Amino acid sequence: MDQNIVDAIKKIESDIGKLSSAQKILLTTDGSITAILDILKGHVHIETLVQEFREADSDVAELLSIDKGDNVNYRVILMGPGEPLMHAVSYIPVKRLDNDFKDDLIKADIPIGRILKKHSIESRREIKKVYVEDMSDEMHDIFKVNSPMLTRTYNIIHNGEILIWIKETFPYSFFRD
Amino acid sequence: MDQNIVDAIKKIESDIGKLSSAQKILLTTDGSITAILDILKGHVHIETLVQEFREADSDVAELLSIDKGDNVNYRVILMGPGEPLMHAVSYIPVKRLDNDFKDDLIKADIPIGRILKKHSIESRREIKKVYVEDMSDEMHDIFKVNSPMLTRTYNIIHNGEILIWIKETFPYSFFRD
Numbered sequence A, B: 001m002d003q004n005i006v007d008a009i010k011k012i013e014s015d016i017g018k019l020s021s022a023q024k025i026l027l028t029t030d031g032s033i034t035a036i037l038d039i040l041k042g043h044v045h046i047e048t049l050v051q052e053f054r055e056a057d058s059d060v061a062e063l064l065s066i067d068k069g070d071n072v073n074y075r076v077i078l079m080g081p082g083e084p085l086m087h088a089v090s091y092i093p094v095k096r097l098d099n100d101f102k103d104d105l106i107k108a109d110i111p112i113g114r115i116l117k118k119h120s121i122e123s124r125r126e127i128k129k130v131y132v133e134d135m136s137d138e139m140h141d142i143f144k145v146n147s148p149m150l151t152r153t154y155n156i157i158h159n160g161e162i163l164i165w166i167k168e169t170f171p172y173s174f175f176r177d
Helices: A003-016 A021-028 A033-041 A058-064 A099-107 A112-118 A137-143 B003-016 B021-028 B033-041 B058-064 B099-107 B112-118 B137-143
Strands: A045-055 A071-080 A086-093 A124-133 A149-158 A161-171 B045-055 B071-080 B086-093 B124-133 B149-158 B161-171
Touching: A003 A021, A003 A124, A003 B033, A021 A033, A021 A124, A021 A149, A021 B021, A021 B033, A033 A071, A033 A112, A033 B003, A033 B021, A058 A086, A058 A161, A071 A099, A086 A137, A099 A112, A137 A161, B003 B021, B003 B124, B021 B033, B021 B124, B021 B149, B033 B071, B033 B112, B058 B086, B058 B161, B071 B099, B086 B137, B099 B112, B137 B161
Parallel strands: none
Antiparallel strands: A045 A071, A071 A086, A086 A161, A124 A149, A149 A161, B045 B071, B071 B086, B086 B161, B124 B149, B149 B161
């Protein structure tokens, strides 16, 4: 585990309070979050809030190591077996997608972890940042609680390039045991 | 998550009792166990009990999809920041190892998850079995508790082939919170 990630977890605990084992793992693992939610909470589904293609602005181009103006898939989803447990935003450079993966991403509400598994895609995950966000009105409407949001960003790397940039966030009051 | 793994977790809970979230994740995740132990328990080290090259017998050949008599690396280790938390056995077909990976595997006590990360190896993990074993005298001497052992086997797949077969086991009395 990178020291800066260990330090980020310590900082969160000193800022907002102790984290459960499940929370620490959800914030730092390089494994599939879908698989973890499946086993802790029951088979998860996703609800797609936004699914569209966009031209990368300079921020997104930098995140993904692509050129400004390149086509990216932008997706915002909620995950959970019933009520939402997690909110996720992803950016995928379209030129790095093969067609089968692209079809699954666009046509159906399938979590990315399950798409990677279905296509037997070999990859590695590189955790970028782990931090706390204040709860926005939008998140309050989604999760129906008042709580700081535990948040992380990471890259899924495939063929030596960033295939997916993901930001995941969930309330501190979830996954407490 | 494969249904047979979900069912295996349910069977364990009905046989020996409720599992904690951390135990369920440790038994089913496709992420690095080293990274999880690092964040839950502090930076882990390994103690190598056995490290040797062997000819594959027919059972090992079948596990790894190689020919009987092929050269394999056999390693038995304990992992933990201090007292051992987990016992792991691994088989690696030598012909699928590149030299840098092989050097790290042989020369130093580095957990496999950390070797994969160091060399930026893209892979996927395929969980094979999750089950309970009775505690052997050897495990009792290592872990100093009386407890059933939570156990799993999985493959790390790289370039479409099994790079590593791993069996991990830890006492049910560990990772309870």
